[in-house]
Amino acid sequence: MVEKFDCIVVGAGMSGNAAAYTLAKKGLSVLQLERGEYSGSKNVQGAIMYADMLEKIIPDFRDDAPLERHLIEQRFWMMTENAHTGMHYRSDSFNEAAPNRYTIIRSQFDKWFSRKVREAGAILLTETTALELIFDAYGVCVGVRTDREGGIVHADVVVLAEGVNGLLGSRAGLRQPPKPETVALAVKEMHFLPQETIESRFNVKGDEGVVIEAVGAISQGMTGMGFIYSNKESLSVGIGCLVSDYAKAGETPYGLLEKFKAHPSVKPLLEGSEVKEYSAHLIPEGGYKAIPQLCGDGWVVVGDAAQLNNNVHREGSNLAMTSGRMAAEAIFQIKSRKEKMTKANLKRYPDAMEASFVMKDMRKYKDIPALLHTNSRNFFLTYPELVAKAMENFVRVDGTPKREKESATFAAFRKTRGLGGLVTDAFKLARAWR
Amino acid sequence: MSAMIPVRVEEKLYQNRYVVDAGRGHIKIVPHETPSANLLAMIKLCPAGCYALNENGKVEIATDGCFECGTCRVLCEPSGDLEWNYPRGGYGVLFKFG
Numbered sequence: 001m002v003e004k005f006d007c008i009v010v011g012a013g014m015s016g017n018a019a020a021y022t023l024a025k026k027g028l029s030v031l032q033l034e035r036g037e038y039s040g041s042k043n044v045q046g047a048i049m050y051a052d053m054l055e056k057i058i059p060d061f062r063d064d065a066p067l068e069r070h071l072i073e074q075r076f077w078m079m080t081e082n083a084h085t086g087m088h089y090r091s092d093s094f095n096e097a098a099p100n101r102y103t104i105i106r107s108q109f110d111k112w113f114s115r116k117v118r119e120a121g122a123i124l125l126t127e128t129t130a131l132e133l134i135f136d137a138y139g140v141c142v143g144v145r146t147d148r149e150g151g152i153v154h155a156d157v158v159v160l161a162e163g164v165n166g167l168l169g170s171r172a173g174l175r176q177p178p179k180p181e182t183v184a185l186a187v188k189e190m191h192f193l194p195q196e197t198i199e200s201r202f203n204v205k206g207d208e209g210v211v212i213e214a215v216g217a218i219s220q221g222m223t224g225m226g227f228i229y230s231n232k233e234s235l236s237v238g239i240g241c242l243v244s245d246y247a248k249a250g251e252t253p254y255g256l257l258e259k260f261k262a263h264p265s266v267k268p269l270l271e272g273s274e275v276k277e278y279s280a281h282l283i284p285e286g287g288y289k290a291i292p293q294l295c296g297d298g299w300v301v302v303g304d305a306a307q308l309n310n311n312v313h314r315e316g317s318n319l320a321m322t323s324g325r326m327a328a329e330a331i332f333q334i335k336s337r338k339e340k341m342t343k344a345n346l347k348r349y350p351d352a353m354e355a356s357f358v359m360k361d362m363r364k365y366k367d368i369p370a371l372l373h374t375n376s377r378n379f380f381l382t383y384p385e386l387v388a389k390a391m392e393n394f395v396r397v398d399g400t401p402k403r404e405k406e407s408a409t410f411a412a413f414r415k416t417r418g419l420g421g422l423v424t425d426a427f428k429l430a431r432a433w434r
Numbered sequence: 435m436s437a438m439i440p441v442r443v444e445e446k447l448y449q450n451r452y453v454v455d456a457g458r459g460h461i462k463i464v465p466h467e468t469p470s471a472n473l474l475a476m477i478k479l480c481p482a483g484c485y486a487l488n489e490n491g492k493v494e495i496a497t498d499g500c501f502e503c504g505t506c507r508v509l510c511e512p513s514g515d516l517e518w519n520y521p522r523g524g525y526g527v528l529f530k531f532g
Contacts, residue, residue, distance in 0.1 A: 107532040126523070165502075179508065247509060279501060
């Protein structure tokens with residue numbers, strides 16, 4: 001007998017859990033497929049979670065969600081081989097009753113989210129790999145074939161929450177597979193330290209936390225970023241660069257990670273830590289221009305699978321949650337009107353996305369990926385070096401008259417990049433940011 | 435540059451949990467005479483160090499330590515160098531923290 005559900009959700013990450021939860025809460029019959037042993041066993045993220053997007057799904061999540069630290073301080077570092085120039089923002093206003101963002105540990109957070117999904121009434125089938133989408137003779141998606149025995153399941157609509165490297169949608173020709181230029185490869189380690197050590201090293205108390213995000217020489221001229229996120233009893237330490245840049249540079253990701261960890265600005269923070277996991281994952285970096293068609297007859301695509309990641313503000317999981325929720329709400333509306341899950345009806349979902357912050361933000365930064373990619377050596381090697389030189393000239397007192405020092409700083413900028421180059425880059429960046 | 439710090443990726447993988455599907459590697463390299471540039475790039479690029487050059491000058495893969503990240507799929511599938519699939523349900527990497 002072939003089982004039929006209102007919806008099948010492929011994947012139990014952020015977008016899949018958000019969709020399955022919303023659908024089940026609204027009373028639809030939901031089958032969720034997850035190839036791992038539990039939700040979260042295949043998922044990797046830094047990770048920072050923004051409260052607002054989860055509040056819209058589970059308003060009282062703070063009562064029992066496994067949250068690590070709420071963030072009160074953000075450090076941006078521009079790194080050279082042996083220095084960093086930083087901009088730090090720390091504010092006590094982030095110590096609010098309902099904090100704005102938290103560090104989380106994905107495998108633990110996802111287990112919690114998944115429990116909520118099941119409590120809402122969805123059926124979760126773990127250890128089940130979805131193999132392909134099934135279409136009827138009219139090209140309407142009607143179900144999924146899994147690797148379980150007799151593993152065909154049918155539904156009115158399939159929510160593709162299959163992650164950045166989802167095979168189903170791309171193999172069915174619903175979207176292009178990611179390209180080396182539109183995904184970054186990030187590697188990460190979990191460094192465990194006593195809670196007191198983390199608090200003293202980062203100058204925080206209680207559940208307060210700090211984020212460090214670093215660009216510059218650490219990515220060897222590639223478009224990339226390093227990060228250190230403080231969890232309760234661990235630090236998430238990682239670095240990510242575009243796959244296309246990696247292929248050209250011939251660097252190993254773990255070599256780059258080791259170099260980042262050995263940097264004199266980073267090493268003391270990690271001193272004495274115990275590493276308990278090493279992981280890797282792709283991050284969608286293509287921006288607005290890489291977002292595929294979001295729906296068709298009998299299917300929608302959400303989260304990383306739809307390249308929904310704001311790489312400027314590093315918002316991946318909250319766009320995933322928001323897209324999962326919006327797709328689910330659209331499906332519910334169609335279902336409650338007893339209409340069919342056609343492309344025309346499902347268009348409510350991309351329409352809602354267009355009207356929300358998601359697509360507004362994605363459109364705002366549509367030119368940033370190309371700019372950073374084509375100018376990566378300037379933005380990631382030359383400028384951090386120049387800024388560090390300027391800072392050193394300013395700070396170091398060695399008997400050289402200050403006017404001479406300033407002239408040397410300006411000369412270095414002009415000589416390295418040329419005035420035209422500087423103005424052009426500033427103009428391009430301003431235009432892409434606007 | 436990264437060669438300055440010797441890194442053994444095997445030691446990093448030792449921390450991780452896997453359920454290995456013995457004899458059923460989920461990624462297969464299409465038989466080749468001379469490896470393509472992209473296949474050769476994977477020797478350095480694979481974050482789990484699954485790719486290696488054998489004594490016959492061909493690229494081999496051992497997927498036991500694979501993160502299922504998809505980097506090799508993105509780079510090598512379009513040129514037909516690989517057959518790429520996820521492991522069977524329940525197999526492969528099992529992140530404790532992710």
